[in-house]
Amino acid sequence: MSTPEPLLEVEQLRVEFETRAGIVHALNDVSFSIAKGETLGIVGESGSGKSVTAQAVMGLVDLPGRICGGDMRWRGRSLLGREGQRYGRSIRGKEVAMVFQDPMTSLNPLLTIGTQLCEVTERHLGLTRAQARGRAEELLAAVGISAPARRLGQHPHELSGGMRQRVMIAMAIACEPKLLIADEPTTALDVTIQAQILELIAELQQKLGLAVILITHDLGVVAGLCHRVAVMYAGRIVESADADALFTHPAHPYTQGLLRSTPSLDVVEERLASIEGTPPSLLDPPPGCPFRPRCPVAFHRCLEMPPMAPVIAGGEAACWWAMERALPENAFLGTAD
Amino acid sequence: MGSFILRRLWQGLLVVLGVTLTVFVVTRVFGDPVSLMLPLTATAEQRAAFAHEIGLDRPLLVQFLGFMRDLVALDFGNSLWQRRPAIEVVFERLPNTLLLIVAGLGFAILASIPLGIIAALRPGGIVDRLTVSLGLIGLSMPQFWVGLLFIVIFAVQLKLLPTSGMGTPAHLILPALTLGLTPLARLTLLVRSSMIDELNQQYIKAARAKGLGLSRILGVHALRNVLISFLTLTGWELISILAGYTVVVETVFAWPGLGLTAMQAIQRGDLFLMQAIVFSIAFLIVLINIALDIAFKMIDPRINLN
């Protein structure tokens, strides 16, 4: 579990957006780390802060949003502050790469696939045009696109959605990065294509020894691919555990609710359960645990914010209830406030 | 591609036909070419002779068909004022107008792109607000007035540049600036706003995540997309310049182009010359529209001309 020398460490990261209605607290004290070759799944419903996390790592949080607290470190060096931003620019696209949710809008509609692929290697690896084209062909072949030489001259609108996502992946792995962030890479695609794209990511991970952060709202996707899973709710990580542990013994009531509402082919259930209510407004979050208003097992302690605590083997969760269940004697809870 | 051009030509033909019909109806039905073109002192016989000469005594339909036939042959009749074929006058003056347009609009195009981009980099910042304010002021100033102010300041007060006429390159500066000012303002505002929009697009985020440099993101990724609306507006500006602004600017600076000639033709009641000018401009506009469509195709691969 605790692998030596993590690639990326995110610590107590806070991001907020200023809107007409007030300040939106998009990320609150988000911490995680990922090591070489590891796959981390980040799961949550829309608005939970998954994508903002990815954008923060990629330096894509724009005004009116801003990182207002915490730290991010790539191989031990901070990515924040003036010095850190410069360092960040030198590694993004090269050592850390990202695949976006919607391949329809993530490719420039007016430039050829070739141009968009070549510009990455030309910039980061200093390849010439000719070398870059050769490399681009290899990359397209590697992500399973047929007739790569012909594709290079085509424009995005001539390709299907699945093809475009393959191109996005080719672009991301062009410089053989150490970490690939995939932000809902299959959401915009047909179901049949979804599996292919996930297989491709898994295959590339094996081949290239990539670390992958897979962001998704689909627990089924996570189950097959990830070593570890972080569950996000209302801009916080509420549970983080080894994938096996999380699926067999979810600790947080929200995770339990998510699992119950995920359809499964293995188990015949009478009906899917849904989680009552809606996520809280990030503008003016309720005090204490953000899940409290929807939580079936909430009690008086939940008016205080629970800390992350190791409540199950191989994982931790931020939940008073889970903590009491795990440690009925309440040995250490006196210090929590 | 070929069939596309044919179709656009057909549409262009309809435009020219529409202009013909309008001019014909206005001059023959609402107006009276004879009293317009002959001096007040002309006798009744002279009037009748002139009416017969230009075919006014024939039925309207016959007149219209004759009108069309002459048009196809580029025969607009003789200019009463210049006493030579009107089309000859057009061909003589057109290059001067085109020179003025190239200089004025060229200046506007070259200046608006960097200005708009700089403003768009920090939306809401000081440079941006200054650009928007100056742009709105530029859009609000009538060109004839700007031209006269330029003359007062640069020619009369500072004595730096000639007041009017054509000859040295210095003669070109004030008219070109005057002509370019409105397009400059409009194009700058457009580059700014569409650049701001493009920079918020997902593909720009993706380009940034690829670690590309600012110059490549702006100059290649965003600008390419901005160019589509930029080209649309530039074409529109070119057309409105050809169809009117040149008349104003050339009149202010006595620039011997087609616009000034049009005003002189009107003052002299030279209907045939005026018709020749209107048709030439209409024809040019049709050509420009076709050229624009082809240019769009070159920038935007998604456009299917057929």
Next chain:
Amino acid sequence: MSSASTSSLPLALSGGTRLAGGFLRELWHDKPAAIGLLVILLIIAMAIFAPLIAPYDPAAQSLIARLKPPAWLAGGSWAHPLGTDHLGRDVLSRVIWGSRATLLIGFSVVLLAGTFGVIVGLWAGYAGGRVDSLVMRLVDIQVSFPGILLILLIVSVIGPSITTMIVVLAVTNWMVYARQVRGIVMSVRQTAYVEAAEVIGCRPGRVIFRHILPNLFSPILTVAILEFTNIVLAEAAISFLGLGVQPPATSWGLDVAAARDYIFIAWWLITFPGLSIVATVLSVNLFANWVRITADPQEREKRFARAQAAKRRRARGDQATVPAE
């Protein structure tokens, strides 16, 4: 008007007065737009009350008071605050009276062309099919006409007057409205609620009035305001060329034209009528810009975000451009 404008502002249940109050408060935050509206109102008042405000008859000539400079210059006097022209006519009075032609022509043309354009656009958009493609082809063709040049030809044949001007400008400027309305009608008709209304058997008239017109209000208002500035500039240009408003009537464009021969000795003669045109058009532009943004919730949010971002950037000492962050 009030019922239609509520459709563009969120949930104004509490009635028109609070809506108007909120509207004015929001306008006040955007100083240039507020000043713009104020200037427009002033100019309108000036046009309406011209006979009461103007110190002189705009056509009254005075040979002893020719080419007097404005009051604050040597040789000027407060009897003629903005000086006099080559016939000794008071410039201030002419500027005041000149607003009448500008506003009359501007408003009438926008009203005529707008009404016609909206009707044609509704018709084309609602009828669809053959009618639509025919009407839009007509629009395409007329848009490619050589605008002002053709107007000059027509006016020179028919004979210039304010009426000619209004008719000709209206006939050549209706297409913008038709295009815009048709586009909106097409997209609104595809929305679920209009389809539902048609399925349950609403008559076309009811569908148009209840479902389509409210969606048209704010975009058409924006187009009309911007068109107004175009018409004002076109009127000024045509009058300047001598084919618009004819003396003894006054118009700012006409006054600039008359002053052309005196620019070497009397700069104020072109300056003040010209500034009046600039003030009118600029005020309308500033106000229109604000209306466009305020009527669109998304644009509103963007405007706020930009202002916040700019504030933050200034506080931080203005580093890091947007994409390089």
